[in-house]
Amino acid sequence: MRRELTITKDAIDELALISGRQASAGMGAAVQFLGIVRGSEEGSAISAIEYEAHQRMAEHQFNLLFDELEKRWPLESVRLVHRLGVVKVGEPSLWVEVVSPHRGEAFAACQWLIDEMKRVVPIWKKPL
């Protein structure tokens, strides 16, 4: 399984990521997820979220999750970009893509990866 992980303070360039999609002839599904910053947090209006990571550990934990993804589903690739620093309301903070032969495993793998990320990858947010 090809894997690409980017944890960055740079803005997420959705169009560049979409145009970078690669899928071999046996692949029939590419699920892409975009997480964007909501304008409220626990009922209060916010203008942005500041993301902080334990970067070295976050990279390691993402790679452990990718190892598990590879065991569970027949994916050809996973690409994930997570923003750090201040991300304004409406801007993307997370972009994920999984490519697989069929849509069922692509949806399941993408959902599982994001759920697990929220459980184990050391990234925190501070509403501003």
Added chain:
Amino acid sequence: MRVTVGFYSYFKELTGCSQTSEELPPGGTLGELYKQLAGRFPKLAAMERSTLIAVGVDYQDRDYVLKEGDEVSLFPPVQGG
């Protein structure tokens, strides 16, 4: 034995620092380190149940036996996405 300790997210505000170091007797565990830190930083003690602890880049339990130079990280539940 001396280990370094890094704090993340709002644990930096609770302790007033992002990094410190602690001296422990040989064979000291993460649980013992946490007790020492809770004594030094009382606001941290209230967070005991929700505190996550890693050594290097891996999560570890409170009974993990520390080694000289270990890099310990303490932080609240993660919230990526």
